[in-house]
Amino acid sequence: MSKGEISEFVADLERQGGEPLPDARLVYKTYGALNEDHSNAILFPTRFGGTHEQNEFMIGQGHALDPERYFIIVPNMFGNGVSSSPTNAPAPYGGGGFPDITIYDNVRQQYRLVTDVLGIERFAMAVGWSMGAQQAFQWASLYPDTVPRLACLCGTAKTTDHNRVFLESLRAAIEADSLYQGGHYNAPPLGGLRAVGRIYAGWAYSQDWYRAKGYRALGYETFDDYITGYWDALYKERDANNIMAMTWTWIHNDISANDRFGGDLGAALGAITAKTVLMPCMTDLYFRTADSEDELQHLQSGRLLEIPSIWGHMSAAGQNEPDTQFIDQVLKDLLAS
Amino acid sequence: MSKGEISEFVADLERQGGEPLPDARLVYKTYGALNEDHSNAILFPTRFGGTHEQNEFMIGQGHALDPERYFIIVPNMFGNGVSSSPTNAPAPYGGGGFPDITIYDNVRQQYRLVTDVLGIERFAMAVGWSMGAQQAFQWASLYPDTVPRLACLCGTAKTTDHNRVFLESLRAAIEADSLYQGGHYNAPPLGGLRAVGRIYAGWAYSQDWYRAKGYRALGYETFDDYITGYWDALYKERDANNIMAMTWTWIHNDISANDRFGGDLGAALGAITAKTVLMPCMTDLYFRTADSEDELQHLQSGRLLEIPSIWGHMSAAGQNEPDTQFIDQVLKDLLAS
Incomplete structure (x- = not known):
C-alpha cells in the first residue's frame, strides 16, 4: 500500500557530536487520520537502507497497522537518502561533508515533529525493525509518557561488539575502494x-x-543468480556516503549515551514504562536473543517473543509471509492490551 | 614445539582444472620417526592462512600427536605461501598467474609424497581443522585403505552456500581495492x-x-585494540593473491567433485571406511553442526562430538586451552580405538 501523505519538517538539527545541521529535512509519511483526542498514533521509524516505502508492507487494512483505525507516522532516518543525507544535503554538508548523527539526535528531532507539528502527546505504540527498533527504544526511554506500548523487532538498545564488527567490515570494504576518496x-x-x-x-x-x-523463495534458482541478482544489484544503486552515515549512526547506537543516562544502560532501559515486546529472530546472526534477554531484565513491563524462523534478520523484512503474519498478530495483541 | 624436519617434494602437479603446474613444490614438515612397519604415521594438513607452524600447538609430548610415538606429517596446502603459491611460484605462475588448485589436487599430490617418497601405505590417523579437515575428508574418501581413523575439526566435505557467501565477500573486498589489479x-x-x-x-x-x-583472553583490553592489533595487523602482512588462491580452493571444496564420485556426495562420504569423528564447534558460524549431521548419515563408522565452546571456529586454533585439551582427548581416544 502506498496511499498516504508525504510531508517534511525542516528545522536545525541539534547534534550530540557538534554544531547543528541547519535546515535539516525530516521527511515523513503518514497513513490514516489522527483521531479527535489524538490517541491513535503509531510511530514506525525506518531501518538501515530503507525509506518509508520499505515499511509499507506492514501497513494496510487487516494489519495491526491499519490506517482505517490508526494514524501511522513513518519518519525517515537521517542519512537514508530521503531525509537529510549525504546524497541530498546542500554544501558544505553533502557527500563526504555530512555530519555524524546519532539515534538520539534522530529521536529528539522526531519528538519536535510529533509534539510541535502533529500535536501528539502520546502514541498508541512505537514499533521498529532493526535500526527502526533502535529509534523506538530511544523514544520509549527518553519519552516514556509518550510511548505506552513498544515493539522492538530484531534490534537492540545498544550496539553490541559483535554487531559492530560486522559494521566495521562494511565500512572497511568501502574504504578499500580508492574511488571512495x-x-x-x-x-x-x-x-x-x-x-x-x-x-x-x-x-x-x-x-x-x-x-x-x-533464495529460491526470493525467485532465484541458483546461489549465483541470487548473489548477483539480489545483492550486487541492490548495492550497485546505493550510495557509499549514505551507507557510511547510517553505519556510523548504527555503531554509536546506545540509548544511554546522553546526558539523561550518562552511559548507564540499565537505567535507560529501566526508564521505559511501556508494555514492551522484544522480538529477536531465533536465527538472526547479529541481533541475538541473548542480547534481548539481557535487556529484558531491566524492563519494567517487558516480555520476549522469538520470531520462529530461518529467515534470520530478514524475518521482519516482509519477505516471508508466515513471519509477517506472526509479527502482525503480536502487534495486534500488544495494541489490544 | 618446532623440532622436526622440513622437506619438499617437487613434481608436476596434475590439476583438475587444466594444465599441470610444473615442478610444484609441496613443502612438508615431519615430527618424530617412522617406525619399522610404517604404521605410526599421522597426516595433519594445514588450514587457510596457516603453515605447518600453526599446527604445532597440537604436536608434542603429552599430546595425542606425540612425536615420541608417532610420525606426524604436516603437508603445506598449495597457495599457503610455503608450498607453491602466488608469492613464490616462478613466472608465469606467480602472482596473478597462479593456477586454480582444488582440494583433490592437493590430496593427490600428498598421496604421491606419502606413498612414493615416504613409503607409507596406511596412516594411524588423518586429522585436520577447517581447510585441513577438507583435505583429511578427501584423503579418507579417495584412499580409504590408507585412512583407518579420521578426525575432522570444524570442516565439511563440501563447502556450503552459507560458507561460500562469506568467502565471496572476502574476495569482493580484495577486488574492491584498485591496487589489486x-x-x-x-x-x-x-x-x-x-x-x-x-x-x-x-x-x-x-x-x-x-x-x-x-578478546581480553587474547591480550586486548578493548574492542578497538583487538580489531587493530589482531586483525588489521594480521592481514596487513598477508598476500592478496595467496588469499585469492586459497579461497578459490575452499569455495570449490567438494570431495565428490571428481571422476570417482561424479558429484555424488553421499557416495563420496559412504566410501570412507575410517573410524570417523566429526567435531564441529557448537558456536562456529560457518561450519555448522547441522552440516556435520548431514554428513554423518552417510558415514560407515562415524560419530559427532561438538566442541563445547564459545570460541566458534577458532575453538580448534589453539587459543583456548580447555578447547585444545578437549580435542586432544578425543584424538587420543580415537587413536586408542
Whole structure:
C-alpha cells in the first residue's frame, strides 16, 4: 500500500557530536487520520537502507497497522537518502561533508515533529525493525509518557561488539575502494559497494536459510543468480556516503549515551514504562536473543517473543509471509492490551 | 614445539582444472620417526592462512600427536605461501598467474609424497581443522585403505552456500581495492586486506565470544585494540593473491567433485571406511553442526562430538586451552580405538 501523505519538517538539527545541521529535512509519511483526542498514533521509524516505502508492507487494512483505525507516522532516518543525507544535503554538508548523527539526535528531532507539528502527546505504540527498533527504544526511554506500548523487532538498545564488527567490515570494504576518496567521490565506488552487498549477504539470512536454499523463495534458482541478482544489484544503486552515515549512526547506537543516562544502560532501559515486546529472530546472526534477554531484565513491563524462523534478520523484512503474519498478530495483541 | 624436519617434494602437479603446474613444490614438515612397519604415521594438513607452524600447538609430548610415538606429517596446502603459491611460484605462475588448485589436487599430490617418497601405505590417523579437515575428508574418501581413523575439526566435505557467501565477500573486498589489479599488483592492496581481516573478525569467533569480551583472553583490553592489533595487523602482512588462491580452493571444496564420485556426495562420504569423528564447534558460524549431521548419515563408522565452546571456529586454533585439551582427548581416544 502506498496511499498516504508525504510531508517534511525542516528545522536545525541539534547534534550530540557538534554544531547543528541547519535546515535539516525530516521527511515523513503518514497513513490514516489522527483521531479527535489524538490517541491513535503509531510511530514506525525506518531501518538501515530503507525509506518509508520499505515499511509499507506492514501497513494496510487487516494489519495491526491499519490506517482505517490508526494514524501511522513513518519518519525517515537521517542519512537514508530521503531525509537529510549525504546524497541530498546542500554544501558544505553533502557527500563526504555530512555530519555524524546519532539515534538520539534522530529521536529528539522526531519528538519536535510529533509534539510541535502533529500535536501528539502520546502514541498508541512505537514499533521498529532493526535500526527502526533502535529509534523506538530511544523514544520509549527518553519519552516514556509518550510511548505506552513498544515493539522492538530484531534490534537492540545498544550496539553490541559483535554487531559492530560486522559494521566495521562494511565500512572497511568501502574504504578499500580508492574511488571512495574519503567520501569525496565523483564516480561511485562500485567495487566497495559490491563487497558491502556480499558481506551483508552472509549476515542478513541465517545458515539454515542458505541450507534450505531460501533464495529460491526470493525467485532465484541458483546461489549465483541470487548473489548477483539480489545483492550486487541492490548495492550497485546505493550510495557509499549514505551507507557510511547510517553505519556510523548504527555503531554509536546506545540509548544511554546522553546526558539523561550518562552511559548507564540499565537505567535507560529501566526508564521505559511501556508494555514492551522484544522480538529477536531465533536465527538472526547479529541481533541475538541473548542480547534481548539481557535487556529484558531491566524492563519494567517487558516480555520476549522469538520470531520462529530461518529467515534470520530478514524475518521482519516482509519477505516471508508466515513471519509477517506472526509479527502482525503480536502487534495486534500488544495494541489490544 | 618446532623440532622436526622440513622437506619438499617437487613434481608436476596434475590439476583438475587444466594444465599441470610444473615442478610444484609441496613443502612438508615431519615430527618424530617412522617406525619399522610404517604404521605410526599421522597426516595433519594445514588450514587457510596457516603453515605447518600453526599446527604445532597440537604436536608434542603429552599430546595425542606425540612425536615420541608417532610420525606426524604436516603437508603445506598449495597457495599457503610455503608450498607453491602466488608469492613464490616462478613466472608465469606467480602472482596473478597462479593456477586454480582444488582440494583433490592437493590430496593427490600428498598421496604421491606419502606413498612414493615416504613409503607409507596406511596412516594411524588423518586429522585436520577447517581447510585441513577438507583435505583429511578427501584423503579418507579417495584412499580409504590408507585412512583407518579420521578426525575432522570444524570442516565439511563440501563447502556450503552459507560458507561460500562469506568467502565471496572476502574476495569482493580484495577486488574492491584498485591496487589489486586482478592480481597483478606492485604494491599490496592494503585497503582490501584490511577489509578482509575485518570481515573475518565477524566470522571467526562467535557472538557469545564477543559478548563475553573474549578478546581480553587474547591480550586486548578493548574492542578497538583487538580489531587493530589482531586483525588489521594480521592481514596487513598477508598476500592478496595467496588469499585469492586459497579461497578459490575452499569455495570449490567438494570431495565428490571428481571422476570417482561424479558429484555424488553421499557416495563420496559412504566410501570412507575410517573410524570417523566429526567435531564441529557448537558456536562456529560457518561450519555448522547441522552440516556435520548431514554428513554423518552417510558415514560407515562415524560419530559427532561438538566442541563445547564459545570460541566458534577458532575453538580448534589453539587459543583456548580447555578447547585444545578437549580435542586432544578425543584424538587420543580415537587413536586408542
